[in-house]
Amino acid sequence: MRANYTVNESVQFRILSEGQISEIVGAAIEILETTGAVFYSTEALEMLKQAGAHINGNRARIPSALTKQALQSAPNSVGLYNSRTGKKAMALAGYNSYYGTGSDTPYFVDPLRGERLRARYQDVANAAKVIDALPHVDFCMSLGLVQDVPRLTSDRYQFKAMVTNTGKPMVITAHDIQGFADIVAMSEEVAGGTTELRARPFLVLYAEPISPLQHPKDSVDKLLFAAEHGIPVVYTPAPMAGATAPCTLAGTLASGISESLGGLVIHQLKQAGAPFIMGGVFTIMDMRTTIFSYAAPEFNLLQAAQTDVAHYLGLPIFCTAGCSDSNVLDQQAAAEAMFSILVTGQSGANLIHDVGYLEYGSTGSLEMLVMSNELIGMAKRFVRGIRVNKETLATEVVDQVGPGGHFLGEQHTLDYMRSEFWTPSLMNRKRYDEWKDAGAKTLGDRAHEQVLNILAEHTPVPLTKQQLDRFDEIIRNADQRHGYQ
Amino acid sequence: MSNYLEDLAQSVIVGQEDRVKQLTQQAIDSGADPVEIINQGLIPGMNVVGARFKVGQMFVPEVLMSARAMNGGMELVKPLLLDEELPTAGKVVLGTVKGDLHDIGKNLVGMMLESAGFTVVNLGVDAGPDKFLQAIKEHKPGIIGLSALLTTTMLSMKDTIEVLKEEGLRDKVKVIIGGAPISQDFADEIGADGFAPDAASATDLCKKLLA
Structure with a gap:
């Protein structure tokens, strides 16, 4: 007989045992120690040398004690805030799951013409607006890559398109460290100052190594910049099993995680305790078409396994869901989106991105985004489980x-x-005749209508004229430095 | 005698480099015609591999193993051939452009080209216009292939084409480009001769450009 107890029976799962996790982490640490990694940064190599790593040219072999020290000093949780309300919007820790878009797809499905076109400024502005309106999409990445502005400064324009259309936290890409610096300056304008942005960060910087085991200069610079400024950073390897990582999933995990840990070591050496989010897009290369799959069952296994490892290490984890290898929004896209959304939710991944990707990450789609919002709603209800009292x-x-x-x-x-009960907003539960009389619309048709509705009706909280003027000044200066105009 | 040719082709198809070398050496030792070894043994085997890959029956690593096996045999036969008898579909210089270190895509293109009989010179990563220029002078390729993953580095493709024009080499070599942000539109915009979305179609493109 049990008295006075409250249990939330969540339907979470783990796919790795404690022993398996320990073996994978051990292998990742061993790779760092014996094979090492290449760092294209003299600052990083110098820091690693000082800390006791064995340096040979650009190659650093990192002793396990150093990796363990970095794991010790990295925080277990990262808080992110809404830039308009100043309220805490996400606590990246434990099994808390938040979903958001991916960023920088070269193509975008134009919501009015239905065609796959090069992504433009307006597409990213539209994406941010739709994200702002959707209840189950918690954070914003650009979805599209802005390509109708000067190419070398497009990251600033892209950020402007995002931050003017949503107050939700965001994950930011930039071409280089100057791009980040400009975006941070713009963010400080939104937050009300440097101290305010640090106290209530609404953005996470994004950087990635190149598999296998390479840390390019720009990525290292971004990591060190984030550490120095106390802004959260996600360091996201994208190993392809069989191509840029071993073919076996355990090997891909060990190799990819060693890349995450290599980044963590230099990040923590720069500033111990600075906020770091591990993670990445671990998947397979399709051996017939060579695509980087965003939906294979192995991709889902790797997402879940990475999350198990992150929980074990006590680091917040960046994962991937709501995406598809299908070229259009069709039955395949819905099936694949649901699969990854449910898996990441059940695993308790924290910062789950790439919602809205079609074509294995090459095309952004607002219809895919709103459809996934519905699927996330379903998944969240499922993960919440059954409360028994x-x-x-x-x-x-x-x-x-x-x-x-x-x-x-x-x-x-x-x-x-x-x-x-979860209440659907897009899934059909109408009886046949009623559905037929209402136009016999498919899920895709209804998703499209919701996109058009949001674009027409939703108004994000605007920024002030002073803030917008300051943005324009920062962007103008960047353009001038790059010789535009 | 025809039995060894079938065996040789079959060994290429299953990617057994040692077996291919052994059969090739035996054929050479017993006085077989080197041109026959290539045209009726090694290449027919590789043609089957190409066809099977196209319909999805074979995977990329299997194609790579077959190409290695074929080349293993080819290396033994080559010294016996006159220059004009050397089979090559053409020479291609490949590189990931300046500022970019992403090379899996470019390497896949290289492997597929080699398996289709092209001679490939791989410049590696971070290859600026000068590196391509030097390689063109040194290797005299029919085609150069430029790869980029980043939108900031894809501009280097245009720079390379401009340098070729300045040096009066633009009409001596075909330029093809590829990578995640690259499209036919961009190829047209910078005056490249071709674009391919993946390694298999890059091979078809090269065949077409050198036909």
Whole structure:
């Protein structure tokens, strides 16, 4: 007999045992120690040397003690805030899951023409606006890569398109460290100053190594810049099993995680305790077409396994879901999006990106985004599980209604129907005739309508004229430095 | 005698380099015609591999193993051939452009080209216009292939084409480009001769350009 207990029976899973995790982490640390990695940064190599790593040219072999020290000093949680309200929007820790878009797809499905075109400024602005309106999309990445502005400064324009259209936290890409510096300056304008941005960060910087085991200069610079400024950074390897990592999933995990840890070591050497989010897009190369799959079952296994490892290491984890290898929004896209959304939710991944990707990450789609929002709603309800207690077992209500009665008029039903049941906004539950009379629309048709609705109706909280003027000044200066205009 | 040719082709198809070398050496030792070894043994085997890959029956690493096996045999036969008898579909210089270190895509293109009989000179990563220029002078390729993953580095493709024009070499070599952000539009914009979305179609493109 148990008394006075509350349990939230969440339907989470783990795919790796404690022993398996320990072996994978051990292998990753061993790779860093014996094979090492290449760092194209004299500053990083110098720091590593000082700390006791064995340096040979650009190659650093990192002793396990150094890696363990970095794991020790990195924080277990990262908080992110809404840039408009200043309220905490996400606590990246433990099993808290948040979903958001991916960034920088070269192509975008134009919401009005339905065609796959080069992504433009307006596409990213539209994406941010849609994200701002969707209840289950918690953070914003650009979705598209802005290509109708000067190429070398497009990162600043891209950030402007995002931050003017949503207050939700965002993950930011930049071409180089100057791009980051400009975006941070713009963010400080939004937050109200350097101290304010540090106290209530609404952005995460994004950097990536190149598999296998290479840390390019720009990525290292970004890591060190983030550490120095106390801005959270996600360091995201993208190993392709069989091509840029071993073909076996365990080998891909070990190799990819060693890349994450290599980044963590230099990040923590620069500033111990600076916020770091591990993670990445670990997947397979399709051996027939050579695509980098965003939806294979092995991709989903690797997402879940990475999350298990991150929980074990006590680091927040960046994962991937709501994406598809399909070239258009079709049955395949829906099936694949649901698969990864559910897996990452059940694994308890923290910062889950790439919602809205079609064509193995090459095309952004607002319809895919709003459809995935619906799927995330379903998944979140599933992951929440079934709460069992005296009140929810409802034996008293059963007794009151008795045999042959009904529960529709009970206060208990009114109290629970909205929290116990998930209510669809896009999934069809209409009876056939009603559905037919309403135009016999498919899920894709309804997703498209919701996109058009949001674009027409939703108004994000605007920034001030002073803030926008300052943005323009920063962008103008960057353009001039690069010789535009 | 025809039996060894079938065996040789079959060994190429299954990617057994040792077996291919052994059969090739035996054929050479027993006085077989080197041109026959290539044209009726090694290449027919590789043609089957190409066809099977195209319909999805074979995977990229298997194609790579077959290409290695074929080349293993080819190396033994080559010294016996006159220059004009040397089979090559053409020579291609490949590189990832300046500022970019992403090379898996470019390497895949190289492997597929080699398996289709091209001679490939791989310049590696971070290859600026000068590096391509030097390679053109040194190797005299029919085609140069430029690869980029980053939108900031793809501009180097245009620079390379401009340098070729300045040096009066633009009409001596075909320029093809590829990589995640690259499209036919961009190829047209910078005056490249071709674009291919993946390694297999890059091979077809090279065949077409040198036909």
